[in-house]
Amino acid sequence: MLELRGVNAGYGTFQALFGVNLDVKAGEAVGVIGPNGAGKTTLMRVISGLIRPSRGAIKMEDVDLVATPSHKIVSLGIAHVPENRRLFPQLTVDDNLKMGAFMKEARGHYAERLEVVFDLFPRLKERRHQMAGTMSGGEQQMCAIGRAMMSNPKLLLLDEPSAGLAPVVVQQVFELVKRIRASGLTVLIVEQNVQQVLKVVDRAYLIEAGTIRASGTSAEMLASDTVKEAYLGV
Amino acid sequence: MMGQGRLAAWGIGLAALVALPFVYRDPYHLHILVLILIWSFAYTSWSMMGRFGLVSLGHGGFMGIGAYVTALLWNHLGLSPWIGIPISMVAAGALALIVGYPCFRFRITGHYFVLVTLALSGIVLQVITATRDYTGGSLGYTPNRASGNGLLALQFDDKTTWYLIALAIWLFGIVVWHWVDRSMARYALEAISEDEDAAAAAGVDVTAEKLKITLLSAVMTALAGAIYCQYQMFITPDTVSGIAVSLQMVFAAIVGGLFVSLGPTIGAIITIMLAETLRIGFGTKAVGWDNLVYGVLLVLFIIFLPKGILGSVLDRLKPQRKVSPNS
Amino acid sequence: QEKKIKIGVVFDLTGPLAGGGSELGYIGAKIILDHFAKTGVEGYKVEAVYADAQSKPDIAINESVRLLEQEKVDMVLGFFSSAQCVPVAARVEQLKKFMWMTTCISSAVFNDKGYKYVFRPQASGDQFGMMTVDFIAQNAKEKLGKEPKDLRVAIIHEDGAYGVDVSKGNEAGAKKAGFNVVLKEGYSATAPDLSALVTKLKRAKPDVIFHTGYNPDITLLLRQAREQGLKFGALMGHGAGYGVYEKLKEGMGADATYIFNADPISIWLANQKTMDPKLPPVIKMVGDEFDKIRPGVAIRSAHVGIGASNTYVFMSDVLPRAIKKYGGVDPEALRKAALDTDIPEGGTMLGFGVKFYGEGTAMAGQNERSFPVVIQYIDDKSSVVWPKSQAQRDAVLPLPKGTTYSNQ
Amino acid sequence: MLEVSGLVKRFGGFTAVNNVSFRVDQGEILGLIGPNGSGKSTIFNMLSGTLAPSSGSILFGGHEIAGLPPHRIINRGIGRTFQIPRPFRRLTIFENVALAGFYGQGRHSRVKAEEAAERSLAMVGLPTDRHASVDGLGAAGLKKLELAKALATAPTLLLADESLGGLDEAEMDQAADMLRNIRDELGITIIWVEHIMGVLMRVVDRVMVLDHGEKISEGLPSAVAGDPRVIEVYLGTDAETTQAAAAEARRRAGG
Amino acid sequence: MQAFVDIFDIYLLEAVINGILLGGVLALLALGLNLIFGVIDVTWICYAELVMIGMYGMYFMVQYYGISYFVAAPLTILLVALLGAALHYLVIAPLLTAPPINQLLATGGVLFVLQSFATVAFGIDFRNLGIRLPVLAFGDMNFSYARLLSFVAALVGMVCVYLFMTRTFTGTAIRAISQDRQIMALMGVDTRRIYLITSALGGALAGLAACLLVLQYDVHPFVGLSFGPITFLICVLGGLGNFIGGFIAAFVFAEIISLGGLFSDLEWGYVLAFAFFIVMMFIRPAGLLARRR
């Protein structure tokens, strides 16, 4: 479904990704783990078109993403929950969700999707008229995920969805990832919470200093020495 | 800390500036130079707070107070500008506090601050116009010619004298700029301009710090207004207190470069020279074209040199700021 | 070395004042200067250097200083706005150069300043104001059927240099005439709304309104007056906007009829019979040249004539004398020549004579023989109705029944 | 040293903190936990003066500080970090910290402020280089900078809001050690808000739990970790890990 | 006491109503500016100058080319909409990442350019369309038809814009764009398009204002000075981006000018309005309608 080949990317003169290859098959949940500053977020951004690769190819179901303008990438079915939520703080929860359904394709299903999201996060329904910026960190994370879900995506990119959430909610989020996946969605998830994330994904990549250091099924990764030593910092 | 080389450069530059009127005596050019120095000082005063995101369009008002209070005291009470100027500065400072305190207390920032100050300069303008029985209204106001001692009245016919006075005032402005730049207050104000809550959490008394710089800036601007009046021997509400004046200050400061000490000066040189050259260049042959070209150039400057002319030039020359290793 | 006089000419060609009449004054002055550039004066070549003051006093100062010190002109001439004349005159005097103002009517320009090198052949603003009041005072009984003390008058003006000065004349005149001044108020020419003023006028019920303003605010005031149903007996304008009939007509249509205006007489209306016979051809020349520049103007604005006539006085009278009698065009010679000026009534295109108040008097430099006239616009023509000596027809006063603003 | 009673904060009609009372003793590390939106950051905001309480009293070192402006409170010795780092990007790292050192300690001496900056930077493990720019800092670096700024104000009470969010596990452990060092070496009392129970429970002496703005539990880590109400609203299936961590902490403390 | 009674006459009522009508004019002007300045947070200092160009457009179409008023109006609206879009494309777009003060200044430069362009292209003459609409009379009170028209246009415009901004996806995107421009792409929003739509809409509203103002005011290159500052103050007084607030603020301002002018001098009426603005900023910094925090 998603395919990255030899992707280089960075910020100005600073290169953050070096020849990254990565595959996500339809219906899979794939994790990306790695220490701070490894380039995980950069990877997500390069997929959703927020930054452009300086080299390499990215394909989504055979559509060349590099050649697609970034605002068109959503309509290919990719939704990105960015790091640090990035809500529109002065818009209400409702309006934030509305923005998630901005694309032409999604507008028709606005009401249905809203139901789905409110089902997932009843708290959002309670707070639908509150300014997003005044909500607590966890509530904001829910809103951000909800917003991404509004576009009815095929592939969901989650960048550290559990950051700053209470343990119960973290559980919920991972449950949610499972559920989203069960409903046929493909998920690519970046997490620091390695133990947890490896429980819900099929496969994972370990990224370090902008290069893929290891990859494999969750079980392989949990067992892998590279992962333990490089990442868990034991 | 200033390096030896820079200190020497400043020294030589200054000596040259002081010597200039004794070598070069073209009166019109000296006139323009005096104006440039006075306005440079005014722009520097503005940038004192402007550089910290406190964009004021009310400085025309402070300038007007400086000019009018000094002149009114001289004409009506015969108070020498040597006393009148400090009084006018106090008056401008008081106004700055009256408007500034609630603004800062109630967190009026950004656009809101810009517009409150805009209204302020509007008020000063209207008040000067409406109290025409005292201020001469839009006909303008002229300080009475001193009968005796020109020094006492701060009135000189000689351009060289004025040039030296303006130079001293300008230098004073630059020194104050550097003094602020190297003080802890600069850190505080930079911090405030980015995030008031975070600055407060670092222990900064946000309201007080903002008030202090506003006061300084307003008082200096009033001085500029008073000096301008003494030099031109004439003021009108539009030339010293209109919204146009306030805008002109912002323009020059930004065009020159807001974050470097000589930026506003460069801004003054460029805007004044440009306006003069264009006006004289086009003359009456192509009426109105000078302002058209002036406007277009301003827009281009701002688009292509967003850090100001001097700021952008220095940026090119200086090596990049060091980026710390990722931790 | 050839003999030459270089004249710096400053008017507003851009900015709000340009349309307020300054540009028309410039055209008038330029026609005359161009004329003398061809002929020369007493063997001197005439060269004019023009500058645009852009309706801003500080630019007027800068341009004057530049012309005098950089371009080395022998004198400056022109100026429309008193707000510019006040500082420029002070500067010129300080530099001991010569200045000849064609307009700048504010009395504040001269009041007790004791200038030696600054001259103005033009009538002053308070004279304008007093002229219209005088006209009403003389006609109150007969035409309006009221004793002066029963006559309700309102004085309104834009709050710029010009309006303020004229209104002072109005007020002083009204006091002298014993009118009942029911309202006196200034407003900013850029005010977006004058309805409050109109309401106050309605409440004050004036018989006569004395108004000074520029075209945009005149149009706005009269438009709002019409919309709010303000009624009065006569509207007295005072030059500036009221001097440009074209614009009044454009904004008000037929309602522009019967408006009075105090201005120096339009040179094309001046009584040519009592005039120095060498002037009518000049008047015709100015008219022809103006028509070339601005074809198709129904009533040529008085501003053109003011610029032309006042420039002509200098070129044809003062300058030759300076050269012949005082041996040159230096400020001293020009000053002495100007002080010698003695033109009787009828000696200028504007009808009045020229003699300057001498040094040591309160208005030193001001022409003591100048006076404006009151004209009235009737059927797209302007006719002098006051003073009697110049009057071409009887004034229509008060506004006839059936006209928009008539209170009859 | 800190005694809070009846603290209330309302936003419009919504009560974010409802009648919360607690005390903190000198030299203690108090863990403050609770579901998202339960009012933890709001309490911090009131303690540090960023927000004025709707009602209630905050006694710090015997003085009432409720409603004082932030700079006064900081000068009395309460330092804080922000949950989402708020560095001053136009200043260098050093200037960021020196600023806090100067103003946070009552604007006494520039030299002292710069010394404090050097010490704090060294303490959290950031470079003391005077020209290093903030732009180069990653998530972990920014969290450290927050701490360094708070430390430079020479606090006696430190409010640390989610100092571990977004850190990888290696850095998390480092940061936890750092907090403990701060207490042990500098004798600074700490209130610590965190969602990562595995780490928090190992470090804190006492835990207080909020839910919907109200205090629902308070006590030793092991006790709180076993409180069924806390498990229900906050810990969920994480309870076991949390209890394990608490148990380990007790063992270490005991041994 | 007598003076006190005198004040409550028919003229007071007339002044109040005229204030309301002036409010309509100001509200109409503030509407488009509120969209640009308040919502997408871009400072068009030259907004009133766009209106000025629109007024010239109307003048020349009607007076010179003899096009009927009702045909010229939509053309003018289109023209100013294009101008707004061009302004964005040429001046604002390159500065979107620059500090707001730079935008303010660049548009300030455009203000100069437009004024001098008008001087060069149309001359310095004051021009008047010369259309004289009938007057509405109620007994002793008379009201301006042109102003009534502006009032209605402002009301209808305000309602339309409000509905557009709150009910449509595009409207929501317009409100979102100033808050996080980068992330808009993730929503599938083409930011350039949103900016263009908004600028054109802002321009069109300026054009609409021009069509109605030209019925009441002379056109000249500096006519913008009469309205510019006041319009900005109104937007802020109403609360940036708050259309209903802006609408109400226009009336509050107009009443102060009108009643202030009636009770004291016209000049002091404006001083009063400005002073009121400053005081209100302290009492209700987020706008008239905002709840105090």
Ligand SMILES: Nc1ncnc2c1ncn2[C@@H]1O[C@H](COP(=O)(O)OP(=O)(O)OP(=O)(O)O)[C@@H](O)[C@H]1O
């Ligand atoms: N906007 C930016 N400009 C310049 N450099 C950046 C920018 N964003 C990230 N970087 C740098 O790129 C590198 C990779 O960053 P990235 O955010 O992708 O890491 P990450 O793996 O997501 O880390 P974390 O776990 O802290 O979120 C880091 O060294 C970071 O400093």
Ligand SMILES: Nc1ncnc2c1ncn2[C@@H]1O[C@H](COP(=O)(O)OP(=O)(O)OP(=O)(O)O)[C@@H](O)[C@H]1O
């Ligand atoms: N300015 C405000 N206006 C309205 N509601 C607010 C405001 N600030 C906070 N709230 C609400 O108050 C509640 C408590 O917020 P707070 O930030 O204290 O939560 P928290 O416990 O720190 O949560 P988290 O762990 O997610 O950071 C939340 O529901 C939040 O939406």
Ligand SMILES: [Mg+2]
């Ligand atoms: Mg990341």
Ligand SMILES: [Mg+2]
């Ligand atoms: Mg929090």
